[in-house]
Amino acid sequence: MTSSPDKQLDEFSLIRRYFHHDPQPAGQGDTVALGPGDDAAILTPPAGQQLVMTQDTSLEGRHFPADMAAADVGYRCLAVNLSDLAAMGAEPLWxxxxxxxPAVDEAWLADFSRGMFALADSAGITLVGGDITRGPLAVSIQATGSVPLGKALLRSGAGVGDSICLGGVTGAGLHGLHLWQQGLRQGAAIDHFRRPRPxxxxxxxxxxxxxxxxxxSDGVLADLNHVLEASGGVGALLDEASLPLDTAILGDCDHDEQRRLQLxxxxxxxxLFTLPQGEPLPEGCHAIGTIVPQPGIRLMxxxxxxxxxSAQGWQHF
Structure with missing residues (x-):
């Protein structure tokens, strides 16, 4: 990114220009008493709700490619936080x-904020503050949502006999990254990698x-293993025949590569969630296995x- 010496803006000017986003999601007008512009935001939690908070940091070259469009970077960095709120059953607030x-690039900032606010507005979440500083390109977002008292979804409740379910078809994220690294910029897998939908x-x-x-976020096996450990060390038996496959996305991969990307x-x-026996499967979701007493993950x-x-997946270190 480059800066224009005759148009250099300070931190507060950048915030006012690119991150003061006036429209508030419907129903949130009474939760934000004071937004960006002061030392801190003043917020009013919804009555009878618990707050759910999450934070993710995304680094250029580690979590998104250096040549990814700024609008996609803004969208993607917010999406990974919203996905954490979704996993807790939370509705986004702020x-x-x-x-x-590394430098002031107003065109990049304008596109970044446009992509970020496109998702923020559709998800009903409001930017209430933050800061900008100089250094290697990194985006850190802390998101807050709410759930009715005692109703948050946790990792720790899976029981023997529960069905193991997925909210869609896995494999597109990593495959999209691989295709990007090969120089491709279009296709269903690449679109999923650029703009995942929480x-x-x-x-x-x-x-x-x-x-x-x-x-x-780290792969079915790695994230399923978190559920198994949090649920007292139970195990999982997955059914290969039940793993959903989108041939439009993974059709160019052989069988072994498809399974690697999926899992x-x-x-x-x-x-990824578990349902008790007899609980109907939500539309668009897939049951891929069962919680069993014996620890570990196995595939039929x-x-x-x-x-x-092996419960391996994406490693952040």
Whole structure:
């Protein structure tokens, strides 16, 4: 990114120009007493609700490519936070933004804010503060949502006999990254990688229904393992024949690569959840296995064999 010496803006001018976003989502007018512009925001939690808070930092070259369009970076960095709220069954309220820039590039900032606010407005979440500083490009967002008292979805409730379910088809995120690294910029997998869709409505729907929930950010096996550990060390038996496959996305991969992307690929940001026996499966979701007493993750193959799987996925360090 480049700066124009004759148009250099300070932090507060940048915030006023690109991050004062006047429209407030419907129904939130009475929750934001004071937004950006003061030392801190003043917020009023909704009555009878618990607050759910999450924070993610995204680094250029680590969490998004250096040549990704600024609008996609803004959208994507907010989406990963909203996915965490969805996994808790929370409805979005407010978020804070900390942006580190190597230099002032107003065209980049305008596109970044446009992409970020496009998702913020559709999700019903309001930017209430943050800061901008100089350094390697990094985006840190802290998002807050709300759930009715005692109704948050947790990782820790899966029980033996529960169905293991996915909110869609996995594999597109990592495959999209691979295609991007090969120089491609168009296609369904790349679109999913650029702009994942947090499943906020599904998270709310799963309140009082799911026994455990998590979002698939690091891969099905890695994130499922978090649920198993939090639920007292139970295990999982997955059914290979039940794994959903989108041939439009993974049709160019051989069988082994499809399974690797489906089970170990990160960046899908779909909900992985468990349902008790007899609970109807929400529309568009897939049951892929069962919670079992024996610890570990195993796969029943289409050939009728049982294989142990390693709970590996995306590593942040």
């Amino acid at each position: 978020f804070l933004l900390s942006l580190t820039l 499943q906020l409505e599904l998270g709310v729907l799963l309140r009082n229904r799911a026994t455990a929930c998590i979002d698939v 170990q690929g990160g960046d899908d940001y779909l909900l 193959t289409t050939a009728g064999e049982t294989r142990s799987l």
